[in-house]
Every structure is written in C-alpha cells, then in structure tokens.
Amino acid sequence: MVSFIKSVLIDLQSKHLKLEDLSFILPSKRAGVFLKHHLSTLIDQPVFSPQILSSEEFVEELSGLQKLPNTDLLFRLYETYIELNDNTDQEPFESFSKWAQILLQDFNEIDRYLIPQEQIFDYLNAIKELNHWSLESNPTNLIKNHLKFWKQLKTYYSAYTKNLLNSKQGYQGLIYREAVDNLEHYIESSKGKIHIFLGFNALNTAESQIIQGLLKNDLAHIYWDIDDAFINDSIHDAGWFTRQHRKQWNYFNDHTFNWVTNHYTEEKQIQTIGIPKLVGQAKYIGQILEELTQKETNLSKIAVVLGEEQLLLPVLNSIPKSIDKLNVTMGLPLQYVPLASFFEQLFNIHKNNPKQFYYKDVIGLLSHPSIYPLFSISTQNVSSNIVASIQKNNTVYISLTELKEIAQSHKELIELLFKTWDNTSQIALQSCSELILKMKANFETNKESHSLELEYLYRFNTLFNQLSQLDSTYKYLNSITALQSIYQELLSTETLDFKGEPLEGLQIMGMLESRVLDFETVIISSVNEGILPSGKTNNSFIPFDVKIENKLPTFKEKDAVYTYHFYRLLQRAKNVYILYNTEIDALKGGEKSRFITQLDIEGIHNIKHQIIAPNVPNIEQKLQQIIKTPTVIEQLKVLSSKGYSPSSLTNYIRNPIDFYYEKILGIKEFEEVEENIAANTLGSVIHNSLEDFYKPLEGSQLTIEHVKSFKSETKAMVTKHFEELYNKGGFSNGKNLIIFEIAQRYISNFLNQEIESLKQGNEIKILSIEADEDISIKIEGLDFPIKLKGKVDRIDSFNGVTRVIDYKSGKVEQNKVEIVDWEDLCSDYNKYSKSFQVLCYAYMMKQQNRIELPIEAGIISFKNLNEGFLKFGKKPSSHSRTKDQLITQDTLDNFEVELKKLITEICNPKVDFIEKEID
Known part of the structure; x- marks a missing residue:
C-alpha cells in the first residue's frame, strides 16, 4: 500500500x-510528522525541511491576527456586553456565559462563511419580530427583552470584532475573514512561492476563496484524497464536498480534477461487531490486538480510532502486554482524570457558602483517594477517625470548628479544605493551588510510583493558574458559581497529552486525527447513530431555514464530514473492524450507525456481521453452609451460658447464617449516619417514653389522672429520648419533624385508649415495666448450662387477668399472633415470630413464678391501635372458628417442647448453619 502522502x-x-x-x-x-517521514524516504541527500503548516496556522499567518483561547474570547465578549448595556440590564457573568458560548459559535460560522453581517443580523431580527408569540398591542417586559436581544446582536458583533481587531487578536472565523481580505496583498508578495494543499475535503467559504485565489495565480497545487466510488456517486455523502468543489470552482473549468483513486473497491476484510457497552468494546479491542500481534503484524500499520474520547482509558488498560510501543495522538480530557472529581466535590461543598457541611459531602471529600493519604499518621488516618466520629454521633451537619476538634491533628489541612470561600473566586483559587502543592509534596516522597499522579497535579496546577490569570485580568468572576462555570469549561477542553513515537508502534487516535493518514488495519469503535454521525444537533441561535438561505453548514454538512472521514479510513485499508454498542442508551440510542447499513447496501464488499457478548461464567448460586467446628461449638456454649433472647432465637428461625454472623462471629451491622429517623429509633423512643411514664406505677392501680398527667408531658418526654438516641441529628424540620410528630401521636393515641378503657370501668394494675428476665433451662442431650433472657415491655392485671404485653411500633395484625400447629412455630419467621416472642416472655415469667396461670399474652401495635390488645391464640386444626386465647400450663408445655427443639438444633454439632433464601 502506497499512502496518500507518499x-x-x-x-x-x-x-x-x-x-x-x-x-x-x-x-x-x-x-506533518508523517509527511516529513515520507519525505525522508524519497531524498538521497540532506535537505532543509520544507515549510509545513496546518490550515489554521497558514490562515493565522495570512490574517496577521493571533488566535485567542475560547475562555479569553468569552471574557472579551462580556467586556463588550458590559460596555453596551446599562447596569440594570446586565446579566451576571455565570448566566451570560451560558448563552454567550452559542453566540460565539454563530459569530464564528458567519465569519468563516463570509456572510454579510448586516444582512444576516437584520434578517434574524426581522424574523423574531414577525414570530414573537404575543398578540398584545403593548408587549410585556419579557417580550421586550427578548426582541431587544435580537436587535442588539449586530451591535454586539460590530463592537466585539472591532475590539479584537484593534488588539490584533481574533477568533477562528474573524481570522479567516481577515485572511481573505489580506489575500490579494499576500499573492502580490508571494510570487514564485508554491503552496501544496493536500487531503482537504470540507472547506468553508473563506478557505475555498483562499485556495482558489492561490490556484488562479499559479501559486498552488491541490491534491484531493477522494475515491471514484464516492465522487461519482451523486448521493454518496463521502463525496458531497468534493463534488461541489469540482462543480463550482472556476479553476476546474480549465484544469483537470485529478487525484480520484480506485482503492475503495479493492478487496477488504470488513467485520462489524456489536458489543454491549463501552467497556465491552475496549476489552474486545484488546482481544483483536492480541490476535494481530500473534500474526506478527507491523504495529505501525494498525490504527485504533475511537469514536468516543471516554473510551481512551479503558482501551489503554486493555492493550496486551506484548505491545510495548504505542502512540496516543488524542489527549485525555482533564474531566476524566480522577483528580477532577475531587475538585468537583470541593466546588460543590463551597458553592453556597455554608456555615455547616452535610455529612455525606464531608465523608466523600475526606475519603477521596487524592486527599486521603495526606491525613495519615503512622498506622492511623485522621480522615478515618473523623468519618467514624460522624457515624458514631449521628452527625448530619458539621461545622469547621467541630471538624477541627475531632481531627486533633492536621488542623491546617482541615482548615484548607473547609474554611469558607466567602463566595470569592480569589480565596477559592488560592485554596485549590495550596491543596495541589500539599498533594505534590506528599507524592514527591516516592516520585517513581506516583509519576502519573504528579502529571495530573501539574495539569491541574496549570489550569488553576489560567483561571487566576483570567480572574486578575478581567475581574468578572464575582462568585463561586461563575468561577465553577469557567472551571468546567476549561476542564472539558484541556487535555492531558501523551508522549510517544508517532512513527512507531500502535496508533490510537480520534476520528479527526486520522485525516490524511492511511493504515492497513483499522479498528473503529462506537460506530452508533448519534456518535458516528452525530445526527441532528443544532447548538445555534440561527434557525435552520436561515442557515440554508445563507449557505451556512447544518447537521447535513456535519454528517457529510464524518461520512468522508469514515470512508477515507476504509479507502486504503485491508482489514477493518467496526465496533458498535448494542445496548440502548437514553441519550445516544443503541442503534448501529447508518454507515454500517450503507456498507451493506452498497454491495461492494462482503461484510461479516457478528454480535458478541462477554464470556460470563455461569456461577451456581449455592446457599451458604457453615460447618460447626469445635471452635464454633465452644462459642455456642459461651452464648448459651450468657443467654438466648427471644429476638436472637427468631433471628435464627429467619436465617441461621445471620445468627451465625451476629452471635458467633460478633459482626455488627455497619453504623451509618441516620439522616432520617429510622424505624428502630422511633420504636426505642416510644418504648423508653412509656417506660419513664409507667415505671413509677409498678404495683399500683392505674388511674385516669395518671394517664392525663402523662399526656401533658408527652412532648417533653419524646424530645428527651430523641435527643438521647438521635445524638446530633436534628428533628426540627423535614421528614424528621414528621417522624417526631408521629412518635407523639402514637403515644398520645395509646394514652387516649388507656383513658377510654378506664372510663369504661376496666381496672388496670401495673405489675411490672421493662422487667429483665433471666432463667436457666435444662435440655436433654446438652451437658452445658443454657439460659433464656429477655426484657418484657409490660405486665399488668386487666380486670383480674394477668397480661404479658409486647409493644411494636410497626403494624401487626391479629393473624400474626396466632398458630394452628405447634410444629410450625419455629419454621416460618414472617408468620410466627411474634407468637414465639410473646410465648417466650410468658414462659420466662412462669418459670420465675412471677405470674399465675392462666394468663393472656400479646402485642400492642402502635400502627394498628384500633385493634387494641392483640392476644396470642391457638387455633384448632379443624374448621372451627373458636380459638383458645388463654395461656395455660398446657400451652407453655407445648411451647417448651418447640423451644428446646430449636435450641437443640442450634447447639447440635451435626446440624450446620444453612442459609435460607429470603424473599
């Protein structure tokens, strides 16, 4: 294959x-690098290198203007905007920057295509006047402002371009327009100088006029890189622009349109591969490269062309180890660098200038890999201690002072992270720069292992220096929001550039970097609709029909540009791998590109299609099974001597593995910050409040006066217990205030029910409140002591009948405290756990001789208070509706059988802990 350049x-x-x-x-x-390389193969003696320029460099030289970066252009436009508007009409910079970016793009297009400015701005204004939506004779301020904006566009443009031209600076379009104006003078001064234009396709009007002017004066040659299959097909988008040039340029009336090749129809191996997701494509690219290297293919003849820039890091991580030389021509946008997420969190924390910080923001920042190592002291990490303290104390909002108190050391670093930015960009930039220096000092202790992190820091340091310079030059960054908007703009445009040997090894590039270059093997990723081509995006103030009228580019031309690049990659290639994402994406779609369909319809090449998926191993989901080793048995003996609670036994019934983790291994649940008051906290508050009310009445008869006095103290009592249990979490607003009110309502409703019961003549005597019970039981076959322990919420006498009562803050129905067969009691947690618990309490009380049978035992459900006291009941096995709700000695004897069976199973060395599937 002879390349186009050669x-x-x-x-x-x-x-x-x-x-x-x-x-x-x-x-x-x-x-240009490849041109020099090919030039070296054609000369037999040393020569001076010819002048090699990119089109933008050439036009900039021709115009005599210096191109300004986009951010500088934005500030210069705001400068013009401020001058042309009164203080009352001026928008702050952060809101201005949102629409000014689009305006700059439109200015750029108007100038690159040499549209008469007066004409198009007057035209736009007239359209808006005709189309505005109000039929009122006196337009509102909104409509006036809307129309004023369109009237002022011409003024903005004139003042802005004049300002730039006076300083010999410009944006791309203005530079092109000035270059055209200077063309005649350039031609006069360049007699005998030959310009070679090669590999161009889509030309704007300015470029077209410059090249035609040089061709007309015999100062240039132009070489198109176009195939016969594209240019001579009247509807093929790959030849859209070259067909226009051939038809419209006067130069080709007298000169032949040369350099139409026939490479595309040569035999090629083309495969299209559908793969789920971006990472799937990255991994498959690695697999293709592995196969190619095994065939001893020349790596410099292979190009990986990425349709999406975020694929770069996954692809780099997927390259086989056998490939030791590669050249990455596309930079990695700084927004994809890990350090970017740290500064994003920092900006978000300080954006609203808070006095206190939300705990999740604090934990996220302190746990970030970029800052976490800076808090280390020998084996401890201060950051971890702060996070642990926040979780332990249930701190939802925390101040800088509190953070410093918890930290004890590293107060300077805490101060740097969390001191107020006072909504001032200078403080923000100073803080960010100091943080970068601290990170740098930490990484420099081991430069070799942190070379990449240091490179990240260098680029971010450069970025913040740029922001500082912009801030000191223009003075428009008056808030953190304004600073953040410009920071994000720079972040998306600045890149981390890779170093490599451009002529050796594997080539990894974006679609635009592939221009003029030829490779034998091409791997193209993300060939999906909405990506290649990008489709109907219209980020412009100029309506579609106005663009057509003025011959400005639309999405149609943009699609034709990418069609040309895509087909040009295929033109001289022998092996082509086209990858696309098969998964549906809400924004970009999951449809393969029309380019693939077009390749099929053309019928020139035999396209091999396949859909592949990652090789996911079929992992059999086995229920966990823990063998009871001698160590486990010893731990069970210790647990038995300490005592089983009813809740621990029902936990075993629910899932033996959970019982094993909690009681044998001692693994506790992760202690999270309780941002919204949890159900267990609500339950504890209700239990503790009722205990404080009723405990002094043990052995006494309950009266209406007692209950009324409790009612008057409800709010104070609930507040006291919430403060104790919820630590520093607030409950004065939001969901927590609702839950706080619910707790009061539950207790108040319960007390109202007690008053109503007493009014009806019922006698209630409080026998015991929150009674701690602890009994020993003997189980045949187990030769070690076994205890049962628990705390009974309330024992009272109701009209002479003793009741064992368990409070539940959740909703419990009557059928949850009833059983039919005793054998089922320890089999189904959802159905029988409540019955098991209340029977446990009754059993313990009887063993302690604290009650005389028969008794009643049951639950008071605060979410189902209307049902009253839900008594345990034993239903007969027959269809009879009568049920026994009195607990007799026979009831407890039957329960004891099931209880001993359960404990025997727990302690049996031959019965493993087997996980249950939980719905």
Whole structure:
C-alpha cells in the first residue's frame, strides 16, 4: 500500500519541483510528522525541511491576527456586553456565559462563511419580530427583552470584532475573514512561492476563496484524497464536498480534477461487531490486538480510532502486554482524570457558602483517594477517625470548628479544605493551588510510583493558574458559581497529552486525527447513530431555514464530514473492524450507525456481521453452609451460658447464617449516619417514653389522672429520648419533624385508649415495666448450662387477668399472633415470630413464678391501635372458628417442647448453619 502522502510527494517530484522549497498546508499538525517521514524516504541527500503548516496556522499567518483561547474570547465578549448595556440590564457573568458560548459559535460560522453581517443580523431580527408569540398591542417586559436581544446582536458583533481587531487578536472565523481580505496583498508578495494543499475535503467559504485565489495565480497545487466510488456517486455523502468543489470552482473549468483513486473497491476484510457497552468494546479491542500481534503484524500499520474520547482509558488498560510501543495522538480530557472529581466535590461543598457541611459531602471529600493519604499518621488516618466520629454521633451537619476538634491533628489541612470561600473566586483559587502543592509534596516522597499522579497535579496546577490569570485580568468572576462555570469549561477542553513515537508502534487516535493518514488495519469503535454521525444537533441561535438561505453548514454538512472521514479510513485499508454498542442508551440510542447499513447496501464488499457478548461464567448460586467446628461449638456454649433472647432465637428461625454472623462471629451491622429517623429509633423512643411514664406505677392501680398527667408531658418526654438516641441529628424540620410528630401521636393515641378503657370501668394494675428476665433451662442431650433472657415491655392485671404485653411500633395484625400447629412455630419467621416472642416472655415469667396461670399474652401495635390488645391464640386444626386465647400450663408445655427443639438444633454439632433464601 502506497499512502496518500507518499503518492503526493512522488507526483511533486515528477513535476521537477524542489520539495524543500514548497510550502505544505495540511488539515492537521499530526499529518506533518508523517509527511516529513515520507519525505525522508524519497531524498538521497540532506535537505532543509520544507515549510509545513496546518490550515489554521497558514490562515493565522495570512490574517496577521493571533488566535485567542475560547475562555479569553468569552471574557472579551462580556467586556463588550458590559460596555453596551446599562447596569440594570446586565446579566451576571455565570448566566451570560451560558448563552454567550452559542453566540460565539454563530459569530464564528458567519465569519468563516463570509456572510454579510448586516444582512444576516437584520434578517434574524426581522424574523423574531414577525414570530414573537404575543398578540398584545403593548408587549410585556419579557417580550421586550427578548426582541431587544435580537436587535442588539449586530451591535454586539460590530463592537466585539472591532475590539479584537484593534488588539490584533481574533477568533477562528474573524481570522479567516481577515485572511481573505489580506489575500490579494499576500499573492502580490508571494510570487514564485508554491503552496501544496493536500487531503482537504470540507472547506468553508473563506478557505475555498483562499485556495482558489492561490490556484488562479499559479501559486498552488491541490491534491484531493477522494475515491471514484464516492465522487461519482451523486448521493454518496463521502463525496458531497468534493463534488461541489469540482462543480463550482472556476479553476476546474480549465484544469483537470485529478487525484480520484480506485482503492475503495479493492478487496477488504470488513467485520462489524456489536458489543454491549463501552467497556465491552475496549476489552474486545484488546482481544483483536492480541490476535494481530500473534500474526506478527507491523504495529505501525494498525490504527485504533475511537469514536468516543471516554473510551481512551479503558482501551489503554486493555492493550496486551506484548505491545510495548504505542502512540496516543488524542489527549485525555482533564474531566476524566480522577483528580477532577475531587475538585468537583470541593466546588460543590463551597458553592453556597455554608456555615455547616452535610455529612455525606464531608465523608466523600475526606475519603477521596487524592486527599486521603495526606491525613495519615503512622498506622492511623485522621480522615478515618473523623468519618467514624460522624457515624458514631449521628452527625448530619458539621461545622469547621467541630471538624477541627475531632481531627486533633492536621488542623491546617482541615482548615484548607473547609474554611469558607466567602463566595470569592480569589480565596477559592488560592485554596485549590495550596491543596495541589500539599498533594505534590506528599507524592514527591516516592516520585517513581506516583509519576502519573504528579502529571495530573501539574495539569491541574496549570489550569488553576489560567483561571487566576483570567480572574486578575478581567475581574468578572464575582462568585463561586461563575468561577465553577469557567472551571468546567476549561476542564472539558484541556487535555492531558501523551508522549510517544508517532512513527512507531500502535496508533490510537480520534476520528479527526486520522485525516490524511492511511493504515492497513483499522479498528473503529462506537460506530452508533448519534456518535458516528452525530445526527441532528443544532447548538445555534440561527434557525435552520436561515442557515440554508445563507449557505451556512447544518447537521447535513456535519454528517457529510464524518461520512468522508469514515470512508477515507476504509479507502486504503485491508482489514477493518467496526465496533458498535448494542445496548440502548437514553441519550445516544443503541442503534448501529447508518454507515454500517450503507456498507451493506452498497454491495461492494462482503461484510461479516457478528454480535458478541462477554464470556460470563455461569456461577451456581449455592446457599451458604457453615460447618460447626469445635471452635464454633465452644462459642455456642459461651452464648448459651450468657443467654438466648427471644429476638436472637427468631433471628435464627429467619436465617441461621445471620445468627451465625451476629452471635458467633460478633459482626455488627455497619453504623451509618441516620439522616432520617429510622424505624428502630422511633420504636426505642416510644418504648423508653412509656417506660419513664409507667415505671413509677409498678404495683399500683392505674388511674385516669395518671394517664392525663402523662399526656401533658408527652412532648417533653419524646424530645428527651430523641435527643438521647438521635445524638446530633436534628428533628426540627423535614421528614424528621414528621417522624417526631408521629412518635407523639402514637403515644398520645395509646394514652387516649388507656383513658377510654378506664372510663369504661376496666381496672388496670401495673405489675411490672421493662422487667429483665433471666432463667436457666435444662435440655436433654446438652451437658452445658443454657439460659433464656429477655426484657418484657409490660405486665399488668386487666380486670383480674394477668397480661404479658409486647409493644411494636410497626403494624401487626391479629393473624400474626396466632398458630394452628405447634410444629410450625419455629419454621416460618414472617408468620410466627411474634407468637414465639410473646410465648417466650410468658414462659420466662412462669418459670420465675412471677405470674399465675392462666394468663393472656400479646402485642400492642402502635400502627394498628384500633385493634387494641392483640392476644396470642391457638387455633384448632379443624374448621372451627373458636380459638383458645388463654395461656395455660398446657400451652407453655407445648411451647417448651418447640423451644428446646430449636435450641437443640442450634447447639447440635451435626446440624450446620444453612442459609435460607429470603424473599
């Protein structure tokens, strides 16, 4: 395969032109490196390198203007905006920057296509006047402001461009317009200088006029890189622009349109591969490269072209170890660097200038990998201690002072992270720069292992220096929001550039970097609709029909540009792998690109299609099973001597593995910050409040006066217990205030029910409140002591009948405290756990001789108070509706059998802890 660049150089030699005297103009800088390489293969003696320029460099030289970065252009436009508007009409910079970016793009397009400014701005204003939506004779302020904006566009443009031209600076479009104006003078002063334009396709009006002017005066040669299959097909988008040039340029009336090749129809191996997700594509690219290296393919003839820039890091991580040389021509946008997420969190924390910080923001910042190592002291980490303290004390909001108190050491670093930015950009930038220096000092202790992190820090340091310079020059960053908007703009445009040997090894690039270059093997990723091509995006103030009228580019032309690049990659290639994402994405769709369909319809090549998926191993989901080793048995003996609670036994019934983790291994649940009051906290508050009310009445008769006095103290009592249990978490607003009110309502409703019961003549005597019970039981076959322990919420006498009562803050129905067969009691947690618990309490009380049978035992459900006291009941096995709700000795004897069976199973060395599937 002879590349396009080499073909051009050979042709120039055949015309007896001295290559070193020519001026080469290329679509990109990168192509210049390859041009020098091919030039070196054609000369037999040392020569001076010819002038090699990218099209933008050439036009900038022709215009005499210096191109400004986008952010500088934005500030300069705001400068103009401020001058042209009164203080009352001025928008702050942060809101201005949102629409000004689009306006700059439109200015750029108008100038690149040499549209008469007066004409288009007056045209736009007239359209808006006709189309505005109000039929009122006196327009509202909103409509006036809307129309005023369109009237002022011409004024903005004139003042802005005048300002830039006075300082010999400009944006791309203005530079192109000035270059066209200077063309005649340039032609006069460049007699005898030959310009070589090669590899161009889509040209704006300014470029077209410049090239035609040089061609007309015999100061240039132009080499198109177009295939016969595209240019001579009247509807093929890959030849859209070259067909127009051939038809519209006067130069080709007298000169032949050369350089139409026939490479595309040559035999090619083309495969289209559908793969789920971006990472799937990255991994498969690695697999393709592995296969290619095994065939001893020349790596410099392979190009990986990424349709989406965020694929770069996954692809780099997927490259086989056998590939030791590669060249990455596309930079990694700084927004994808890990350090970017740290500064994003920092900006978000300080954006609203808070006095206290939300605990999740604090934990997220302190736990970030970029800052976490800075808090280390020998084996301890202060950051971890702060996080642990926040979780332990249930701190939802925390101040800088509190953070410093918890930290004890590293107060300077805490101060740097959390001191107020006072909504001032200078303080923010100073803090960010100091943090970068601290991170740098930490990484420099071991430079070799942190070389990449240091490179990240260098780029971010440069970025913040740029922001500082912009801030000191223009003075428009008056808030953190304004600073953040410009920071994000820079972050998306600045890149971390890779170093490599451009002529050796595997080439990894974006679609635009592939211009003019040729490879034998091409791997193209993300060939999906909405990506290649990008489709109907219209980020412009200029309506579609106005663009058509003024011959401005629309999405149609943009699609044609990417169609050309796509097909040009295929033009001289022999092996092509086209990858696309098969998964549906809400924003980009999951549809393969029309390019793939077009390749099929053309019928020129035999396309091999396949859909693949990662090789996911079929992992059999086995229920966990823990063997009771001698160590486990010893731990069970210790647990038995301490005592089993009813809740621990029902936990075993629910899932033996949970019982094993909690009681044998001693693993506690992760202690999270309880941002919203949890159900267990609500339950504890209700239990503790009722205990404080009723405990002094043990052994006494309950009266209406007692209950009324409790009612008057309800709010104070609930507040006291919430403060004790909820630590520093607030409950004065939001969901927590609702839950606080619910707790009061539950207790108040319960007390109202007690008053109503007493009014009806019922006698209630409080026998015991929150009684701690602890009994020993003997189980045949187990030769070690076994205890049962628990706390009974309330024992009272109701009209002479003793009741064992368990409070539940959740909803419990009557059928949850009833059983039919005793054998089922320990089998189903959801159905029988409540019955098991109340029977446990009754059993313990009887063993302690604290009660006389028969008794009643049951539950008071605060979420189901209308049902009253839900008594335990034993239903007969027959269809009879009568049920026994009195607990007799026979009831407890039957329960004891099931209880001993359960404990025997827990302690049996031959019965493993087997996980249950929980619905």
